Amino acid sequence: MTVMSKSSFLLGAVLGEMHGNHPGAWRMASADPNAYTDVTTFVRAAQTAERGGLDYLFFPDRVFIWGDLESRPPIVTMEPTLTLAAIAPATRRIGLVTTLSTSFVEPYTIARQVRALDVMSHGRAGWQAIPSYEPEAFANYGLPVPPREEKYERFNEAIQITQALWGSWSRAAGSPDKATGRFADTSHIRPVNLTGRHVGSRGPLQIPPSEQGQPVIFMPFASGLGVQAASLYANGIIAHPSSMEEAKAQRAMMRSMTVDAGREADEVKFLSFFALTVGTTLQEAVERRMVLEEAAGIEERLAHLSAVLGMRLDSADRDKPLTSAQVAALRPHPGAAQAGHALQLARQGRTPHEILGHGVLDQAPSLVGTAEQIADMLQEWVQAGAADGFSVIIDDLHDGMDNFVNQVVPVLRQRGLRPDDYEGTTLRDHLGLPQQLGLDPRLTAEAER
Numbered sequence: 001m002t003v004m005s006k007s008s009f010l011l012g013a014v015l016g017e018m019h020g021n022h023p024g025a026w027r028m029a030s031a032d033p034n035a036y037t038d039v040t041t042f043v044r045a046a047q048t049a050e051r052g053g054l055d056y057l058f059f060p061d062r063v064f065i066w067g068d069l070e071s072r073p074p075i076v077t078m079e080p081t082l083t084l085a086a087i088a089p090a091t092r093r094i095g096l097v098t099t100l101s102t103s104f105v106e107p108y109t110i111a112r113q114v115r116a117l118d119v120m121s122h123g124r125a126g127w128q129a130i131p132s133y134e135p136e137a138f139a140n141y142g143l144p145v146p147p148r149e150e151k152y153e154r155f156n157e158a159i160q161i162t163q164a165l166w167g168s169w170s171r172a173a174g175s176p177d178k179a180t181g182r183f184a185d186t187s188h189i190r191p192v193n194l195t196g197r198h199v200g201s202r203g204p205l206q207i208p209p210s211e212q213g214q215p216v217i218f219m220p221f222a223s224g225l226g227v228q229a230a231s232l233y234a235n236g237i238i239a240h241p242s243s244m245e246e247a248k249a250q251r252a253m254m255r256s257m258t259v260d261a262g263r264e265a266d267e268v269k270f271l272s273f274f275a276l277t278v279g280t281t282l283q284e285a286v287e288r289r290m291v292l293e294e295a296a297g298i299e300e301r302l303a304h305l306s307a308v309l310g311m312r313l314d315s316a317d318r319d320k321p322l323t324s325a326q327v328a329a330l331r332p333h334p335g336a337a338q339a340g341h342a343l344q345l346a347r348q349g350r351t352p353h354e355i356l357g358h359g360v361l362d363q364a365p366s367l368v369g370t371a372e373q374i375a376d377m378l379q380e381w382v383q384a385g386a387a388d389g390f391s392v393i394i395d396d397l398h399d400g401m402d403n404f405v406n407q408v409v410p411v412l413r414q415r416g417l418r419p420d421d422y423e424g425t426t427l428r429d430h431l432g433l434p435q436q437l438g439l440d441p442r443l444t445a446e447a448e449r
């Protein structure tokens with residue numbers, strides 16, 4: 001068996017909705033329905049993730065009510081950077097990745113808030129830089145949606161100024177010295193004086209560097225302009241591919257564009273979402289998911305499955321296998337990520353409720369199964385060059401993070417895919433990245449030429 005290096009199989013977890021990612025999680029017997037604003041749930045999940053040696057927690061964000069409040073809690077409620085500020089002192093090693101939109105937040109505020117998180121956590125912060133795109137988000141700031149080119153122009157300016165501000169307080173400014181009375185050598189705390197078309201800042205930033213220098217930049221794998229920006233500035237790519245083949249193509253594209261931008265391909269880690277439901281047997285995992293599907297409103301879930309399979313499935317028949325005439329008449333939706341999987345399960349004589357229990361409504365990649373089956377899939381993806389790691393999505397946070405850490409992480413460790421403990425202290429250490437302070441000098445040299 002090949003033993004992979006620690007930074008070739010990264011592992012993080014996505015935290016968004018406090019009950020867990022599955023729309024039925026808030027209605028489970030164990031759930032407190034009011035807990036969607038209870039940050040202690042996330043603190044506990046973070047501590048469990050840290051017990052499993054996970055490299056980072058990733059908090060997505062939306063700045064509007066996202067999701068149908070008639071039937072489920074909002075997918076993002078509490079503001080992520082503040083939530084992570086509550087998690088920081090309750091954890092010691094795990095990376096803390098927040099999301100802030102360059103469409104609404106000025107670079108000085110981004111630089112200041114994420115650096116504060118970085119210093120508070122002793123070098124564990126990351127920033128997912130995103131340009132917003134939903135009209136609902138812009139409406140909450142009294143703005144129309146800008147043309148894409150302008151949005152990305154502001155995005156690039158905001159990232160450059162944020163990084164310049166992070167570099168504006170150099171380590172050479174030293175530490176306060178009571179004996180001499182010199183607090184800091186201000187010749188090393190310099191303005192940045194940057195003005196773009198959309199944003200600007202004089203600087204310097206009022207917070208010194210952290211143990212890792214500056215926070216790690218993450219970006220989603222988005223459209224062409226987003227990928228281009230990622231090739232210049234990002235070290236972590238938050239990806240949501242629909243299949244392993246798509247992931248391979250996206251990762252290869254990201255790596256080659258990074259090289260074209262004058263950086264090393266390995267500086268950019270392609271981190272795929274991965275949703276899972278784990279059980280000690282496949283049957284146990286499927287049954288766990290069936291309970292969640294029921295709680296999510298089985299009528300609606302069956303309506304969704306009907307669209308995937310191209311046949312109206314009645315809730316009265318949800319526990320009966322499809323007849324052979326029905327199976328022959330199925331017309332799986334070509335655009336549905338798991339239509340083929342759903343068809344295969346119908347052919348095997350699974351009932352509609354059981355088919356749902358196999359997670360066929362999840363946006364791929366996902367798996368309902370045992371720890372070994374999950375480890376097999378993750379390993380296959382990394383070995384095929386489809387990912388450098390995964391941001392796992394937990395179905396029901398009440399016990400889902402514990403199940404992942406207690407069941408799946410030990411299998412990954414036995415296979416030599418994950419280290420037994422943290423080998424460094426900062427997020428840059430976990431990702432195998434060098435320190436950085438300020439803009440990447442390779443990019444500024446390029447611009448000056």
Ligand SMILES: Cc1cc2nc3c(=O)[nH]c(=O)nc-3n(C[C@H](O)[C@H](O)[C@H](O)COP(=O)(O)O)c2cc1C
Pocket residue numbers: 059060061062063099101130131132133148220221222223224225226238239240
């Ligand atoms: C995997 C992934 C994660 C994303 N996370 C967020 C997020 O947390 N918050 C957000 O507002 N947008 C998020 N986005 C949206 C992107 O920032 C981007 O606006 C979107 O993909 C549309 O891109 P375009 O404007 O270039 O077409 C995400 C996109 C992807 C693919």
